[in-house]
Amino acid sequence: MIEFEYSELTPSERALQAEVREFLDRVLPPGSYHPALGFQAEKDPEFSRKLGAQGYLGMSLPKQYGGHERSAVDRFVVTEELLRRGAPVGHHWVADRQSGPVIAKFGTEAQKQRFIPGIAAGELSFCIGMSEPDSGSDLASVATKATRDGDGWVLEGRKIWTTFAHLNDWAIVLCRSTPVAELTDKRQGMSQFIVDLTSPGLTATPIPFIDGTSDFCEVELDHVFVPDELVLGSIGQGWAQNTSELAYERGGPDRWLSSYTLLAELLRLHEQQPLPDRIADVLGEALANYWVLHSLSLSVARSIDSGGAPAVESSLVKEMGTRFEQDVVTAVNAVVDEAPNMADTSTFSRLLISATLTNPSFTIRGGTNEVLRSVAAKGLQPSGGKR
Amino acid sequence: MSAFAADELVAETVDRLLLDLCSPDVVEHAEAEGWVPDLWHAFSESGFPWVSLPDTAGGSGGTLGDAAAILHAIGRYAAPVPVAETGMLAGWLLAGAGLAIPGGPATVAVGLSLEGARLVGDATVAWAARSERIVALVQDGATWKVASVPASAVSITRGANLAGEPRDLVRFEVASGAFDLAAAADGVDADALLQRGALSRVVMSAGALRAMTQITVDYTNERKQFGKTIAGFQAVQQFLVNTAQCSVRVNMAAERATRALAAGEPGITIAAAKVLTDAAVAEGTRAAHQAHGAMGVTREYPLHQLSRRLWAWRHEYGTASMWRRRLGTAAHRAGAEGLFQLVTG
Numbered sequence: 152m153i154e155f156e157y158s159e160l161t162p163s164e165r166a167l168q169a170e171v172r173e174f175l176d177r178v179l180p181p182g183s184y185h186p187a188l189g190f191q192a193e194k195d196p197e198f199s200r201k202l203g204a205q206g207y208l209g210m211s212l213p214k215q216y217g218g219h220e221r222s223a224v225d226r227f228v229v230t231e232e233l234l235r236r237g238a239p240v241g242h243h244w245v246a247d248r249q250s251g252p253v254i255a256k257f258g259t260e261a262q263k264q265r266f267i268p269g270i271a272a273g274e275l276s277f278c279i280g281m282s283e284p285d286s287g288s289d290l291a292s293v294a295t296k297a298t299r300d301g302d303g304w305v306l307e308g309r310k311i312w313t314t315f316a317h318l319n320d321w322a323i324v325l326c327r328s329t330p331v332a333e334l335t336d337k338r339q340g341m342s343q344f345i346v347d348l349t350s351p352g353l354t355a356t357p358i359p360f361i362d363g364t365s366d367f368c369e370v371e372l373d374h375v376f377v378p379d380e381l382v383l384g385s386i387g388q389g390w391a392q393n394t395s396e397l398a399y400e401r402g403g404p405d406r407w408l409s410s411y412t413l414l415a416e417l418l419r420l421h422e423q424q425p426l427p428d429r430i431a432d433v434l435g436e437a438l439a440n441y442w443v444l445h446s447l448s449l450s451v452a453r454s455i456d457s458g459g460a461p462a463v464e465s466s467l468v469k470e471m472g473t474r475f476e477q478d479v480v481t482a483v484n485a486v487v488d489e490a491p492n493m494a495d496t497s498t499f500s501r502l503l504i505s506a507t508l509t510n511p512s513f514t515i516r517g518g519t520n521e522v523l524r525s526v527a528a529k530g531l532q533p534s535g536g537k538r
Numbered sequence: 539m540s541a542f543a544a545d546e547l548v549a550e551t552v553d554r555l556l557l558d559l560c561s562p563d564v565v566e567h568a569e570a571e572g573w574v575p576d577l578w579h580a581f582s583e584s585g586f587p588w589v590s591l592p593d594t595a596g597g598s599g600g601t602l603g604d605a606a607a608i609l610h611a612i613g614r615y616a617a618p619v620p621v622a623e624t625g626m627l628a629g630w631l632l633a634g635a636g637l638a639i640p641g642g643p644a645t646v647a648v649g650l651s652l653e654g655a656r657l658v659g660d661a662t663v664a665w666a667a668r669s670e671r672i673v674a675l676v677q678d679g680a681t682w683k684v685a686s687v688p689a690s691a692v693s694i695t696r697g698a699n700l701a702g703e704p705r706d707l708v709r710f711e712v713a714s715g716a717f718d719l720a721a722a723a724d725g726v727d728a729d730a731l732l733q734r735g736a737l738s739r740v741v742m743s744a745g746a747l748r749a750m751t752q753i754t755v756d757y758t759n760e761r762k763q764f765g766k767t768i769a770g771f772q773a774v775q776q777f778l779v780n781t782a783q784c785s786v787r788v789n790m791a792a793e794r795a796t797r798a799l800a801a802g803e804p805g806i807t808i809a810a811a812k813v814l815t816d817a818a819v820a821e822g823t824r825a826a827h828q829a830h831g832a833m834g835v836t837r838e839y840p841l842h843q844l845s846r847r848l849w850a851w852r853h854e855y856g857t858a859s860m861w862r863r864r865l866g867t868a869a870h871r872a873g874a875e876g877l878f879q880l881v882t883g
């Protein structure tokens with residue numbers, strides 16, 4: 152049965168939380184930036200560098216490479232604070248959340264020395280190179296081909312929805328290195344490569360997003376050479392490595408805080424006046440859900456720290472957390488008297504418009520809810536009559 | 539640490555007791571008869587109804603977490619015993635006021651008043667006809683007082699909630715001298731009682747939702763259609779995951795709220811837990827029933843013992859809409875910058 156062990160922040164984790172709050176109040180006072188919707192946030196390399204200097208990035212990574220060897224719960228505390236403020240985390244987000252940890256786990260000594268310091272400093276930015284035009288949920292069907300060539304590999308194919316590929320430094324790209332025809336299981340014969348986004352033959356073209364922004368890209372890999380020293384982990388082990396990378400993507404506060412800033416702004420609009428019942432109801436319902444999702448997400452982080460592999464639990468949280476994020480957008484829209492107008496640039500209006508237009512993506516990015524339910528269902532097994 | 543920070547031994551013993559004595563047949567029988575003497579006797583022998591009340595006041599000792607672990611088990615097995623009423627509610631009022639805790643079941647009544655020295659009013663009271671004492675919290679001027687009334691001193695009309703658990707209609711016209719009256723403990727007022735009552739329902743619901751998830755998983759792994767177990771269908775897996783999510787949310791909420799109350803700082807926790815329970819009951823029972831097909835809606839299969847209780851308990855100790863509005867007001871008081879502090883606590 153699925154178990155979420157109850158957990159609370161320890162005094163030292165509370166102290167970290169207070170420290171992060173104090174730091175962010177100082178470097179990111181309300182009014183000094185445009186709050187984002189969770190991790191769908193602007194790139195602000197300068198802000199990322201400040202976080203890095205403060206020790207808030209690469210928190211779980213080894214100290215010898217510039218990381219901090221802190222716990223998953225410490226990282227949880229920091230990301231919660233960043234996301235609830237809608238901080239501009241876009242530049243370092245993927246590198247800090249997943250690329251750094253997978254390089255620390257599977258990378259060579261040289262790769263760790265080369266990449267981890269920059270990730271922990273908030274300087275290097277990474278992309279996720281998984282999805283392809285014909286491979287979305289069925290990732291094992293990726294067709295981007297890696298072919299042996301001298302002291303390296305040549306990549307040929309097309310990636311899509313690659314967030315910030317036109318601006319970032321690196322991407323971890325999942326490829327097919329042995330043709331499916333030679334295998335018994337298509338999950339074999341896959342490999343991951345660390346690809347320089349300025350490589351000759353690589354073209355990243357932004358794709359317009361539903362709200363008119365353009366952060367995700369189509370990436371064409373036309374005979375892109377990757378030297379052996381940039382193979383991540385083992386050739387042929389790409390599927391297992393990629394699955395472990397996905398685990399970092401799920402279950403965290405980024406999967407339930409995406410519309411928090413919208414709700415907080417709704418509250419701000421009513422701060423100096425009596426609270427209408429219908430607004431109280433929206434705030435109350437949302438508060439109850441944030442309150443419990445915080446505890447569930449904390450429980451997942453604690454389980455990681457004690458050596459668990461809470462893949463099922465993470466999927467369960469992400470699946471309901473993202474639905475809740477959408478419910479908040481629906482609920483706020485239901486109590487707004489004036490139709491959103493694109494000319495209104497107030498923070499609330501900007502967030503409402505963006506959240507309304509982009510919230511369908513909450514339950515798609517990082518694995519669709521349907522796929523997550525299949526993963527979670529594996530954790531629900533018969534009990535033999537025990538209650 | 540075990541759930542609710544409860545004593546492992548207490549949790550295991552109550553689980554074994556219920557496994558032995560509280561089969562679905564027993565629950566069914568209780569509904570017809572209104573009472574299972576053996577089950578109450580076993581609880582009473584082990585002292586479970588009075589867990590969390592101090593030994594010095596005639597309780598069984600132990601923590602609020604221990605009491606919650608017992609209520610959780612009662613929720614899992616749909617056990618027809620007035621344990622929440624006897625200990626966590628009536629017993630708590632009595633012990634705080636220095637009044638005697640009876641040897642048999644006790645229960646609580648709200649909404650009564652003192653007219654002169656008489657206790658008057660009408661109330662729906664859980665398990666009234668089975669209780670030795672009915673305990674009321676009444677206002678006397680500016681102070682709160684606890685009245686302990688022998689059940690024989692009131693007139694009781696039998697009633698029941700949706701799950702067939704006794705919810706009797708009681709008329710109080712009790713003369714002074716026919717009941718005991720003492721000042722309530724510090725901090726005990728109508729709201730404190732409401733919060734405790736709500737927490738008891740949240741914890742029992744958490745147990746019922748967990749059991750409901752498990753029996754739904756079990757059933758869908760046995761039932762075959764189209765040549766395979768229905769748990770193999772993605773559409774059915776969705777119901778399982780949905781039920782599990784409802785259970786997980788309420789269980790986490792129940793535990794966090796129990797610990798907060800035990801630490802004397804309930805804050806928004808019980809309100810949040812009650813709101814979450816209401817939504818989870820609606821969503822979870824819908825998914826579990828759908829996954830069972832017709833089997834779920836017969837009295838011959840035990841799903842209804844859980845779903846009917848969940849539907850009944852959500853009405854007790856404040857509606858979700860009342861608690862939700864309270865939370866909204868708390869959010870307003872905290873303001874946009876302070877809101878997240880309520881989330882993290």
Ligand SMILES: Cc1cc2nc3c(=O)[nH]c(=O)nc-3n(C[C@H](O)[C@H](O)[C@H](O)COP(=O)(O)OP(=O)(O)OC[C@H]3O[C@@H](n4cnc5c(N)ncnc54)[C@H](O)[C@@H]3O)c2cc1C
Binds near residue numbers: 286520
């Ligand atoms: C904003 C945004 C940013 C993204 N950024 C990146 C990125 O940086 N890098 C990257 O690699 N990818 C990125 N993605 C892509 C994302 O990972 C995919 O969209 C996702 O994995 C789903 O794939 P798909 O869009 O091809 O949908 P499909 O797989 O085609 O799914 C369409 C529908 O079919 C359902 N479906 C498919 N298979 C099954 C099944 N077996 N059972 C039941 N239902 C099924 C899905 O659940 C969905 O409802 C991003 C996506 C978004 C929206």
